[in-house]
Amino acid sequence: MGKHKFKMTAEQQAIADANNLAQQTISYRVRNKGETLDQAISYPPKGGAVRHINGKRITEDEIDLAEWNGIIWNTLKHRIYAGWDVQRAITEPIRPWPHGQKHKRIGNEPDNARFSKAEVIELIGRMKAMNIAYTKPVLKRAKEYGLSLDSIAPVEVGEA
Incomplete structure (x- = not known):
């Protein structure tokens, strides 16, 4: 797996896609901000x-x-x-x-x-x-x- 990849269910991937999230953004939120995967995919990028x-x-x-x-x-x-x-x-x-x-x-x-x-x-x-x-x-x-x-x-x- 690449450094930004997480195993996501189809439902989680659908949520991430709906919020227009790149794998890099999800990775940053989990690794640097300490969020769970579900928290990281729950909101779109700011700005x-x-x-x-x-x-x-x-x-x-x-x-x-x-x-x-x-x-x-x-x-x-x-x-x-x-x-x-x-x-x-x-x-x-x-x-x-x-x-x-x-x-x-x-x-x-x-x-x-x-x-x-x-x-x-x-x-x-x-x-x-x-x-x-x-x-x-x-x-x-x-x-x-x-x-x-x-x-x-x-x-x-x-x-x-």
Whole structure:
């Protein structure tokens, strides 16, 4: 067994999965905080951080926003390692590919994969709450749906 593995029943694993717990978090709680396995899996991680990259905290909402802007996880991760701040890493568009090559981007999805009006409203609300500048794909979708950016209320992280 690896250093972070614990034998868990199917029920315990389901609880840990529902609380979005990594094995490392469970191991820390049991070994360093002295909690029982049942106590360690009973509550989600604090702060809602999904990942830490190079000492910077990346939330699930920020990862979603990066994907919306056509920035895949690997690109986001390498930008942070290169010293970019999180806001720049999730909002700055990727460079176009040379010689007219097409790069598959999430922002250029086929018509049947477009975000719904409700999803666009939620994303704009999250961007407002995080005080992040609107990107071209977001503005394009808002225009397509006839949305007024001023009429959309901020959506705090965890409210959606």
